[in-house]
Amino acid sequence: MSVFHxxxxxxxxxxxxxxxxxxxxxxxxxFISEFNQIRKYTAALSILSIxxxxxxVFIILEAIxxxxxxxxxxxxxxxxxxxxxxxLGVIFFSVPKIKSIFHEMNNAPNDEISKNIRQFITSLPFVxxxxxxxxxxxxxxxxxxxxxxxxxxxxxxxxxxxxxFIFLVLWFRYRHRQRVILEQNHMKNSLWNRLWRTSISLVLxxxxxxxxxxxxxxxxxxxxxSEESSKKNVKVHRGYVKIEGANLYYEVRGxxxxxLMIPGGGGDAGFYTYVANILADRYQVITYDRRGNSRSxxxxxxxxxxxxxxxxxxxxxxxxxxxxxxxxxxxxxxIFALEMAEKYPNMIKAVVVHEPPxxxxxPDQKKWLTLFSDIDESSNRLGAEFANTxxxxxxxxxxxxxxxxxxxxxxxNGKNIEILINNEMQPSIHYMxxxxxxxxxxVKVIMAAGELSLAKERFYARTAPIxxxxxxxxxxxxxxxxxSYFDMPKKWAEALDKAIKGGSEVTLKLATIxxxxxxxxxxxYINSTYAQLIYLILENPKTTMGFLGFF
Numbered sequence: 001m002s003v004f005h006x007x008x009x010x011x012x013x014x015x016x017x018x019x020x021x022x023x024x025x026x027x028x029x030x031f032i033s034e035f036n037q038i039r040k041y042t043a044a045l046s047i048l049s050i051x052x053x054x055x056x057v058f059i060i061l062e063a064i065x066x067x068x069x070x071x072x073x074x075x076x077x078x079x080x081x082x083x084x085x086x087x088l089g090v091i092f093f094s095v096p097k098i099k100s101i102f103h104e105m106n107n108a109p110n111d112e113i114s115k116n117i118r119q120f121i122t123s124l125p126f127v128x129x130x131x132x133x134x135x136x137x138x139x140x141x142x143x144x145x146x147x148x149x150x151x152x153x154x155x156x157x158x159x160x161x162x163x164x165f166i167f168l169v170l171w172f173r174y175r176h177r178q179r180v181i182l183e184q185n186h187m188k189n190s191l192w193n194r195l196w197r198t199s200i201s202l203v204l205x206x207x208x209x210x211x212x213x214x215x216x217x218x219x220x221x222x223x224x225x226s227e228e229s230s231k232k233n234v235k236v237h238r239g240y241v242k243i244e245g246a247n248l249y250y251e252v253r254g255x256x257x258x259x260l261m262i263p264g265g266g267g268d269a270g271f272y273t274y275v276a277n278i279l280a281d282r283y284q285v286i287t288y289d290r291r292g293n294s295r296s297x298x299x300x301x302x303x304x305x306x307x308x309x310x311x312x313x314x315x316x317x318x319x320x321x322x323x324x325x326x327x328x329x330x331x332x333x334x335i336f337a338l339e340m341a342e343k344y345p346n347m348i349k350a351v352v353v354h355e356p357p358x359x360x361x362x363p364d365q366k367k368w369l370t371l372f373s374d375i376d377e378s379s380n381r382l383g384a385e386f387a388n389t390x391x392x393x394x395x396x397x398x399x400x401x402x403x404x405x406x407x408x409x410x411x412x413n414g415k416n417i418e419i420l421i422n423n424e425m426q427p428s429i430h431y432m433x434x435x436x437x438x439x440x441x442x443v444k445v446i447m448a449a450g451e452l453s454l455a456k457e458r459f460y461a462r463t464a465p466i467x468x469x470x471x472x473x474x475x476x477x478x479x480x481x482x483x484s485y486f487d488m489p490k491k492w493a494e495a496l497d498k499a500i501k502g503g504s505e506v507t508l509k510l511a512t513i514x515x516x517x518x519x520x521x522x523x524x525y526i527n528s529t530y531a532q533l534i535y536l537i538l539e540n541p542k543t544t545m546g547f548l549g550f551f
Contacts, residue, residue, distance in 0.1 A: 011058060038105070042102065066367070072396070124171065248288055250316045304424050352499050448475070
């Protein structure tokens with residue numbers, strides 16, 4: 001089944017291209033004066049309509065079977081609606097007109113284009129579903145790809161409001177065109193006329209896209225808090241420590257029990273700037289750039305090893321004159337923190353492991369291993385920047401996080417993409433912790449995941465409850481998503497402090513259920529029911545065909 005993993009984005013893009021082709025053909029038919037050409041274009045429209053149906057069925061199956069990388073349960077009601085709405089319009093309005101066109105052409109004397117044929121190809125029921133399908137699919141693709149937080153009523157309503165506006169514009173446009181053609185029995189197809197029509201279509205598509213994305217971004221941004229609220233005048237001690245061909249940069253803030261914070265992909269200490277400033281009155285917070293990232297130089301060949309990452313963390317800790325500390329790791333940093341719990345248990349007072357992307361513990365691990373294999377292949381073919389974009393879509397981080405980053409962070413972190421994609425990603429994603437050894441070491445492990453990440457069923461968050469059960473560790477729910485130390489640092493810092501101090505375990509269901517849309521459970525039930533049916537069909541093809549043959 002791995003060949004079917006991750007087809008969600010290509011299929012959605014292909015669907016848009018088919019809709020554009022259908023829209024172009026249906027709009028061009030009125031300018032064709034040759035009988036045989038009309039027959040060919042109408043036949044092409046029929047074939048493309050069948051392809052549309054098959055594509056939409058395939059996309060729905062991809063979602064139901066959980067094979068796509070970006071499908072989210074709370075988005076599916078709207079995605080299904082936007083997939084089926086224009087298709088039903090084609091089936092119930094356009095297809096009957098296509099049949100009528102073929103019927104008239106088969107009975108036309110001397111291959112003449114009759115008035116009835118001209119009326120059919122200019123009628124609104126024939127043209128509008130194909131034209132509207134383009135804009136509906138653009139909207140659907142944006143909704144599908146855009147990383148939302150918890151969805152609100154306005155998030156669901158916005159596409160429908162915009163599509164109603166587009167429908168009215170298209171109705172008036174093609175109604176006017178139909179009137180002109182029927183009055184004059186033809187329409188000019190000059191170069192200027194074609195450019196004008198194309199410009200109108202492009203402007204309408206771009207305007208609808210910009211308006212929708214602006215509204216989506218604005219709604220998402222409103223969930224974030226101003227970064228100014230998290231800034232403090234905290235004294236920062238900076239230093240370097242040399243180890244195994246690397247010169248590691250680190251920062252120390254505050255006084256109190258040491259708290260070592262290990263960054264994930266990107267490896268920059270700036271990930272934790274806001275939280276470190278907030279916690280500096282309770283801990284001595286130690287952050288650092290991992291080797292090869294930002295200000296930490298790495299000479300010699302970049303042979304990435306997980307064990308080396310833990311030795312680096314230990315070196316930073318010792319350079320700040322500590323033999324043990326509370327340890328926190330997020331994402332890839334959570335993997336290194338677990339490795340540290342296995343290899344250096346005496347140096348850890350307690351370790352908070354936040355959303356580790358240890359996909360091998362997931363029941364659908366093949367899908368996610370395929371994703372990272374695809375990312376690696378994309379890097380080899382198209383470069384690390386393209387692969388990182390693919391990776392970013394899979395993470396699904398809300399846009400609010402990226403508008404609340406420290407001023408000096410982005411310039412440094414942008415240069416770390418290549419080492420993340422080409423050196424760190426594959427070894428990290430194939431990591432499996434030694435569960436029994438960590439348990440024997442009696443390290444206090446606290447698994448953690450963001451409330452939004454769990455509600456969205458992000459692959460890196462789903463690992464936390466599984467590992468908590470395997471390690472017999474506490475599971476703590478943090479506010480927000482994978483990078484919420486950027487856009488909600490105060491709440492996030494309080495959650496980390498509470499986790500370290502032994503705050504009560506949070507029940508997963510209670511932490512997430514209040515934010516999940518009211519029909520999400522129903523959608524999950526429908527998806528699981530259809531999934532069981534599809535698997536039954538695939539596993540028992542002979543029985544299924546015999547059952548169908550009975551009818």
